[in-house]
Amino acid sequence: MTDYTAKADLHRYLRAGREALLWKLEGLSEYDVRRPLVPTGTNLLGLVKHVASVEAGYLGDVFGRPFGEALPWLADDADVNADMWATRDESRQSVIELYHRVWSHSDATIDALPLDAPGRVPWWADDRSDVTLHQILVHMIAETHRHAGHADIVRELIDGAAGMRKDNDNLPxxxxxxxxxxxxxxxxxxxxxxxxxxxxx
Missing domain, CATH: 1.20.5 (Single alpha-helices involved in coiled-coils or other helix-helix interfaces)
Known part of the structure; x- marks a missing residue:
C-alpha cells in the first residue's frame, strides 16, 4: 500500500468521524445542544468544542504547525473541563466555525507531511512523546469516533434520534x-x- 493510499484512507475515516459528530447537532434547539444528559455533564456542543480543541493540538502543535488561534479554555489557568462545554457567549455557530477552521488547518498538515513525518506530543509521557503523523492520525480517528459515539447516545436521550451517519443510519x-x-x-x-x-x- 502506498503512502498516499494509506494516508487517504486514514484521512477519509477522520473526515467521516468529524461529519458524524457535527450531524448530531442538526435540528436541535440551543438548549438541547448544550444540556448535560449524564452525571459527568456530557453535552453535544461541548463534545464538538472539545474535539476541535484536541485536533488543533494534535495536528498542529505536535508537528510544529500551531493552529494560530488562542483557545483560552485550554490555558493552564482555565477552569477544569472548560473545553467540554460552550459558555453563553460561545454560540453554536462559533463552535462549528471553529471546528471547520481546525479541519482546514489539520487537512493542510495532513496534505503537507508524509505519514512517517516526526512529531512530539509534549503532554504525553517522555517515553512515548515522539510520534509520527501516522500514529497521530490513528489517535485522532479514535478520539473523534469515540466522541461521535458519545454524541450518538446523548442525541438519542434528547429526542430518540439515532444512527451512524446522515446518509446511512446503520440501524435495522x-x-x-x-x-x-x-x-x-x-x-x-x-x-x-x-x-x-x-x-x-
Missing part, C-alpha cells in the same frame, strides 16, 4: 413497536441472567 428497519419489543426482550434477558424476578422490581 423497524416497524412501529419494533424497538419497544426489542428493548423489552433485552430487559427480560438481562433480568433472567441477573437472577432478578418480577418480585424484585
Amino acid at each position: 428497519p423497524a416497524d412501529d413497536g419494533w424497538w419497544e419489543t426489542y428493548r423489552a426482550t433485552l430487559e427480560a434477558t438481562a433480568r433472567d441472567a441477573g437472577g432478578i424476578g418480577d418480585a424484585d422490581r
